[in-house]
């Protein structure tokens with residue numbers, strides 16, 4: 001893990017365009033716990049995310065970061081406590097899970113594109129089959145977002161013909177085609193070569209500038225400093241500390257946070 005795989009100066013967003021709602025809650029997690037068998041992986045997680053917030057989640061390997069964000073769109077199931085997304089409480093009700101998944105886009109470390117479908121087909125699959133959108137309309141929207149991530153010319157290629165950075169930008173475009181209100185990112189750059197990291201972070205920065213509510217598990221501390229309005233540190237299944245980036249990096253309060261930062265910021 002290195003700080004600033006990207007030069008922070010290269011990703012300077014226009015903070016004035018970033019607005020965080022003071023009143024509108026996007027996600028509220030209350031006393032949430034999760035076990036894998038006997039292993040208590042998430043312990044009493046409490047987290048309120050306001051609309052427009054950009055939260056970076058960091059912490060040592062195995063601390064539960066991925067599991068926590070995967071609980072938000074029910075890729076993992078919590079056993080105790082509550083998760084409310086856009087006013088809808090996550091329960092076993094499949095209809096509610098479906099409703100929440102319509103609101104929440106997710107990008108993973110390994111892109112998860114369908115290799116046998118073209119880039120355009122990857123982007124139109126869910127709008128056509130889940131949203132029942134006419135194919136021509138879905139393609140128009142997909143091309144809009146492929147232009148947005150600056151790869152419209154790749155629309156008819158297959159994922160295997162693209163670089164990792166390009167594939168991750170397609171994955172972001174694919175999520176955007178479903179008009180999510182919230183985007184979850186799980187280490188979107190950690191499988192990429194250094195020269196491709198910036199192109200993906202640039203897209204994430206522009207989403208932040210447009211006011212997207214974002215939760216990002218990432219080791220890109222340059223990104224956290226520049227874009228996040230809150231950094232959360234997790235360890236051993238707990239949220240140990242959270243603060244604005246400046247205070248988080250310059251004045252960490254907990255010993256575990258200090259140790260973690262001393263290991264990654266040198």
Ligand SMILES: Nc1ncnc2c1ncn2[C@@H]1O[C@H](COP(=O)(O)OP(=O)(O)OP(=O)(O)O)[C@@H](O)[C@H]1O
Pocket residue numbers: 036039041059060061062063064065066067068
């Ligand atoms: N499906 C699973 N079954 C059992 N244990 C799991 C499962 N998935 C994850 N774990 C364990 O839960 C803990 C938290 O994993 P998680 O992937 O959420 O951590 P993380 O902080 O995201 O780690 P990393 O930074 O390495 O991705 C780890 O000890 C992991 O081995």
